[in-house]
Amino acid sequence: MTAVVVEALLKSAVLLFVLLTATAYEVLLERKLLGRFQVRYGPNRVGPWGLLQPLADGIKLLTKEDFAPAGADRVVYVAAPVLLMTVALFVYAVIPFGPEVELFGRRVTLYLADVNTALLLVLGASSLGVYGLILGGWSSNSKYSLLGGLRSSAQVISYELSLALAVLAVVLEAGSLSLVRIVQAQEQGWFVLRQPVAFLVFFLSALAETNRAPFDLPEAEQELVAGYQTEYGGFKFVMFYIAEYLAMITQGALAATLFLGGWHGPLLPPVVWFVLKVLLFVVVLIWIRATVPRVRYDQLMGLGWKVLIPVALLNLLVSAVLLL
Amino acid sequence: MPLDWAYVAVFALVGAGMAALPLGLVWLLAPRSHYPQKRVAYESGIIPFGEAWSQFHVRYYLFGLAFLLFDIEVIYIYPWAVVLRELGAFAFVEMLIFLGVLGVGLAYAWKKGALEWV
Numbered sequence: 001m002t003a004v005v006v007e008a009l010l011k012s013a014v015l016l017f018v019l020l021t022a023t024a025y026e027v028l029l030e031r032k033l034l035g036r037f038q039v040r041y042g043p044n045r046v047g048p049w050g051l052l053q054p055l056a057d058g059i060k061l062l063t064k065e066d067f068a069p070a071g072a073d074r075v076v077y078v079a080a081p082v083l084l085m086t087v088a089l090f091v092y093a094v095i096p097f098g099p100e101v102e103l104f105g106r107r108v109t110l111y112l113a114d115v116n117t118a119l120l121l122v123l124g125a126s127s128l129g130v131y132g133l134i135l136g137g138w139s140s141n142s143k144y145s146l147l148g149g150l151r152s153s154a155q156v157i158s159y160e161l162s163l164a165l166a167v168l169a170v171v172l173e174a175g176s177l178s179l180v181r182i183v184q185a186q187e188q189g190w191f192v193l194r195q196p197v198a199f200l201v202f203f204l205s206a207l208a209e210t211n212r213a214p215f216d217l218p219e220a221e222q223e224l225v226a227g228y229q230t231e232y233g234g235f236k237f238v239m240f241y242i243a244e245y246l247a248m249i250t251q252g253a254l255a256a257t258l259f260l261g262g263w264h265g266p267l268l269p270p271v272v273w274f275v276l277k278v279l280l281f282v283v284v285l286i287w288i289r290a291t292v293p294r295v296r297y298d299q300l301m302g303l304g305w306k307v308l309i310p311v312a313l314l315n316l317l318v319s320a321v322l323l324l
Numbered sequence: 325m326p327l328d329w330a331y332v333a334v335f336a337l338v339g340a341g342m343a344a345l346p347l348g349l350v351w352l353l354a355p356r357s358h359y360p361q362k363r364v365a366y367e368s369g370i371i372p373f374g375e376a377w378s379q380f381h382v383r384y385y386l387f388g389l390a391f392l393l394f395d396i397e398v399i400y401i402y403p404w405a406v407v408l409r410e411l412g413a414f415a416f417v418e419m420l421i422f423l424g425v426l427g428v429g430l431a432y433a434w435k436k437g438a439l440e441w442v
Contacts, residue, residue, distance in 0.1 A: 157387070236347075
């Protein structure tokens, strides 16, 4: 029993370390890439090639004053970023990074847990994230925050539907909700080949779910300052940021697991394939941000409800017919 | 499988701790200096007027309701998708009826203009 708890704690600690480091360097990667896209260098002062920049930013923001605006609902104001970050991290309990490997003479699985309702856990956790946005926006006692919070929650819940419907097609193909099983089912062929429409719907929904350009309306700087984060500063702001960038990696990990064959790939070790696929997804998201202008809000809602949901429903029906 | 759930629980606790820990660190490290002007909410440089918790448009409520309905129905489809292979044509026809009702609901909301962002 003790051995199990120790192993669980150890694995959790390693996973958290990897996730938070990856998030920090994802921010640097975005700043670097955006710099290059805009013909400038990006951060390059702290450490070689700016590699210590995330560390410097982290320490700086850790020593910033902890404060709440006048009239804010203090408890909710503090709880919102904590909640958002907790659920953003929680998803990784069930995401498989690779199959079993031999480590220090023991068989170790490269995923924390293989539960038979993994996919529902993931979707549920991402639904809970909406509370972080709306509570953060509501509790700040600022007009921009409230509007930003409302906008983001309306956007996120709308696209959650099309995301869930797109993922259903994968569940049909694999016949299981366990992410490990879904990856194993793709040994012969990736689901993106069998379900290209579902992948497209998933990709667009993922863009909107993570509030990324061209669907970054919740923090449309020109009209809403910074959306629901307007009144946040110091480390509470960092927590919103971590949750947001972690969500990008999460969508990448989901895309890799559900559509791109997870850890499967020739020659290289499985984990490397998984990381490469996630990295590719994240780079594409950054690339899109550098390329595409923001859509209007009515276009955003129209796309979600009038295009993606009907298309995903039809795709589901067609897949079911083909399967029988 | 029960062991896997224990892992999930441990990770959830550790994750929540990781999210709460920085707040403790900030409490230890960060400087404190409060004065009223600093705590004023941002409103493009002017002193905020009116109530921040103002009324907002009813369309958010409409979309919230539509989301609630559809999300519950999507959750119903998940178990069906897992076992469709085993249950075969019978389950498919049943889901066709269910999705038909869902589709009619969507079409009705569309026609009534509930999906228009005005």
